[in-house]
Amino acid sequence: MSTTQTFEYSRAMPPVDHDDPVQGETMMVNMGPQHPATHGVLRLVVRLDGETMEYIDPDVGFLHRGKEKTCESLGWHKFFPHTDRLDYVQPLLNNIAYAMACEKLAGITVPERGQVVRVLLMEVSRIAAHLIYIGTTSIDLGAVSNFFYSFEQRELIYSILDAYTGHRMNNTYVRIGGVYADVDENVERMLEKFLDEFPEKLQVLERLLTGNRIWYGRNRGVGLVSKENAMAWSLTGPNLRGSGVDWDLRKRQPYCGYETYDFDIPVGTVGDCYDRYLVRMEEMRQSCRIAKQALERLKQTRGAEVLAEDRKYVLPPKALVHRSMEELIFQFKVVTDLCLPVGEAYQAVESSKGELGFYVRSDGTSNPLRCHIRAPGLMNVQAIPLLGNGRLLSDLVAIIGSLDFVMGEVDR
Amino acid sequence: MVIVRRKELSLLEKLYLPEIARGLSITFRKLFEKKITRQYPEEPLPKDEVTRGQPRLVVKDDGNIACVSCGMCEIACPAYAITIDGGETDRAIEREPVHFEIDMLRCILCGFCEEACPKDAIFMSDELELADYSRGALIYDLAKLKRPKSALQKRIDYVYRLNNRWRKSPSTR
Ligand code: SF4
Ligand code: SF4
Secondary structure, eight states: OOOOOHHHHHHHHHOOTTTSSGGOOEEEEEEOOOOOGGGOEEEEEEEEETTTTEEEEEEEOOOOOOHHHHHHHHHGGGGGHHHHSSSSSHHHHHHHHHHHHHHHHHHHHOHHHHHHHHHHHHHHHHHHHHHHHHHHHHHHHHHHHHHHHHHHHHHHHHHHHHHHHSSSOOOEEEEETEEEOOOHHHHHHHHHHHHHHHHHHHHHHHHHTTTTTTHHHHHHSSOOOOOHHHHHHHHHHHHHHTOOOOHHHHHHOOTTTGGGSSOOOOEESSSSHHHHHHHHHHHHHHHHHHHHHHHHHHTTTTOOSBBOOOOTTTTOOOOOHHHHHHHHHHHHHHOOOOOOOOOEEEEEEOOSSSSEEEEEEEOSSSSSSEEEOOOOOHHHHHHHHHHHTBBHHHHHHHHHHOOOOOHHHHHH | OOOOOOOOOHHHHHHHHHHHHHHHHHHHHHSSOOOOOOOTTTSOOOOOOOOOOOOOEEOOOSSSSSSOOOHHHHHOTTTOEEEEEEEEEEEETOEEEEEEEEETTOOOOOOOOHHHTTOEEEEEEEEEOOOOSSSSGGGHHHHHHEHHHHHHHHHHHHHHOOOOOTTTTTTGO
C-alpha cells in the first residue's frame, strides 16, 4: 500500500535543472480554458517533459458567479433557481440538497410521498448525470457513437422531466417542505417505460466500452488512486468508491428514507479510471432499481401530500388564497419575508459526483447569513495533479473524464 | 456492497478485428431504430399546459387586466426581471399597473411569479421562442404581455390542479 501523499507534493512546481540536457527542455502548456475535454472552463497549466507531465496546476474560477454570495443577498426561496445552475446536469438533485438543508434548519418534516418523489427525482437525475459522464468521456477518448447513444437515453429522461416540470433543464421544482407538484400518472407511465427499457440500453453502451480494447487500454491502470489517498484528498462519490472505499451517504447517513430501499453500493478494487467507469455503470443500474421501488411506492400512496403543510414556510394553495384573508396574509408573508430560525445546518446528499453539501446559517432574517456549498467537483479537480503527475499528456483527458466534475459547481 | 468485476480481455477482444465487426453491427442496427432527433424549427416541440414558457398577463373576459399591481411577482422574481409601476383606477379594485415590464432577457422562466400572484393575473404561457433584432424589443411591456384569459385557460386549470394540496387541512373545509 502506498502512503498518503501530502498536499505540497503536487502543488509546488519542481525546479527545472537548466543544465540537464533533457530536463532543460521542459515545456509549459496551457490546457484550456476552452479545451473541450475539460467539461467547462478549466485551465490546466501543465509542465511537460517530452510527453510526460511533471507538474499540473488546475486553475479554477473561470465560471465563478458568486453563487454563495448571491444566496445571501437573494434570500432563502429565491436561491432555488441558482442551485439548478451549480451542477447543471442534475438540477433537481441540487434543488433537493439545498431544500433539505433549509428544512433541517427550520425543522420541517417532508411528507412521506414528497420524500418518495424526491428519491425518484434524485435517482433519475443521477442516471442522467452519469450518462453525461459516459457520453463526454467516451467522445473525449474517441468513441463517438457512444456519445450519441448515451445522450439519446438522457434525452428520454429530459422528456420525462419536461412532462413533469415543464422544463428540460433547470427545473426548479423543489420547494422548502417538499416538491412543488405531484407526479401524475402520465409521468409515472413514462418513467416506468423508461426504467424498464433502460438496463437493456445500458448494456449496449457497456458492450461498446467494457471490452473495447482502446477504451480498456486508455483507462486501465491510468489515474490510480489508492484508498488512503482517495480519503486524504477528500474524494467522494464514485471516485472514492472506485478506489475501494465503501462509502455512500445514502447508506451511511441515510436521508429521504433511503434506508428503506433495497440497493447495493458498487465498489471498485484498484482505483483507476476503469474502476471508476465500472462503478458508475453499476451505479446507474442500482439507481434504476431504487427508482423502480420509488415508483412502486408512488403508486401505493397516490393522492397523498407532497408538500408539508406549514404556513410559515410554504405557499398556501391558490384556491385557499382566494377564499380566505388569513391565507392571503400567509401568501404575502411567505413571498416577501420567508425567515428561517436562527441557527445553522449542514445537509449532505450523495450526488452523482460525490458528497454535495449545503451549509446554511441564519440570523433569523429573510436572508441567509451564510451559505456554503460543499461541491464534490472541487475536490475532484484538486485531485488531478495526484492522478496525472508522471503520466503521459494523453492520459490527462482520460483522468479528467473519469474524475467527472462540472465546472458550474466547482467555480459556483 | 458489490465489488465491480474487472474482466480481462478475451482473445477475440484482444484481436480487435472481430470486435470492430461487432461494434459496427451495434451501430448499424441503430440505423433502423426510431429517430430521436428533431428538425427543430420545422418540427417544434410539443407544447401543452405543463410547458413553462414566458410569463404573460391575464386579461379578464370583461377586458380589464387581472393584475392589481400588488408587487408580489416583482418580489418573488429571482432574476429581478419584473418592474411594476402601480396606479389608481376607478374600478372597484382601485389599483392597476400603469407600467408592467418583464425583461425577457433576464427572465429564467422559473414560474415563481405565477406561484406568488394572489390574483391569478400572471401565468406561464407556452410561448417559448424569443428572438428579436434589439435588446430593447425584448423588454416586454403591458401591450406585449397581455393575453386573453381564454388563451391561458389550460395553464390556469393546470396550476389549480397542481395547487390542490393540503386538502385535509381545517381551513379548506
Ligand atoms: S403578483 Fe399578480 S397581481 Fe400582483 S403585481 Fe404581479 S401580476 Fe399583478
Ligand atoms: S418566470 Fe421567474 S424569472 Fe421570469 S419573470 Fe417570473 S419570477 Fe421572474
